[in-house]
Amino acid sequence: MTGDDHVRDDRTPGVEQHEAMASVLWYTVGLGLAIVATIASFVVAQTNLLWPPGISVGLIVLALAQIGVHLVFFLHLGSGPDDTNNILALAFGVLIVFLVIAGSIWIVANLNANMTTMPMQ
């Protein structure tokens, strides 16, 4: 095996074998979408365009959208059967990330809520 031959039934992230996706245009579209999402995040954070208590949720949604843009346009992750291994690994990573972050916030918020306040003398 030289590593040079293109096989059709497996894919590695970052490489695109469909000519349409492996193009400067594809990267440029991704760059444009990412810039739009970034500017939207900064606008939402600094104005009252969104209902103020909803700003955090809006920022998280925009961040997830931008991460999706990066995965599809820069890392070329697709939903085809060739990508199953990569997507499964990614899904496991996302699960762990979610458990660590959400679990920590949940546990410590609970700890803070149950903390008895020191009586002031």
Add this chain to the structure above:
Amino acid sequence: MKIETLTDTPPEPMERRHAGPAPARLVVGYGFWIFILSDIVMFSALFAAYAVLSGNTAGGPTGAELFNLRNVFILTMCLLFSSYTCGLGVLSAERLRPDGFLIFAALTFVLGAAFLFIEISEFAGMISKGAGPSRSAFLSAFFTLVGMHGTHVALGLLWLVFMMAQVVAKGLRAVVRRRVLCFSLFWHALDIVWIGVMTLVYLMGVER
């Protein structure tokens, strides 16, 4: 190819099922993808620490007082454009154009170095204002998370220099192209982590 994958359960040819080991390019790419995911899991622990500690300022400065969103926007754009030029560099490498690769790699390096320079000067400014990592739990978590990302960028820049040297010395042979591919995965992943830093640390920190 497209039509073949869209029809449900195409009959698998025997030679595909028994095609022997996968080519090195797939094995290397997939292995490095697993490493990147584990790196992101490591970052998630730092994100969790920051999310938990960000309110504990111990009477010191808060994020809203320290962060300069104009700088953060410039940092974000530096990293985003360097990700773009890195992708174009991989395209050049795949098409066996070493000159194109070297030009795009140099652009990537300049943008990454600009990112690092602005970030370090921002850190130095905070420390000189008495807002160093030892001031409060919030600042300890901030410097750990953002500093770890900055360390990754610095190591990435070092790696990029090595890749440029290898392309000059060895040419775009298969093993060098595999390393270029791994570098690009690393660099795109750093940009993805930065989206999290930008949103959770800076934008939500200022808004709070």
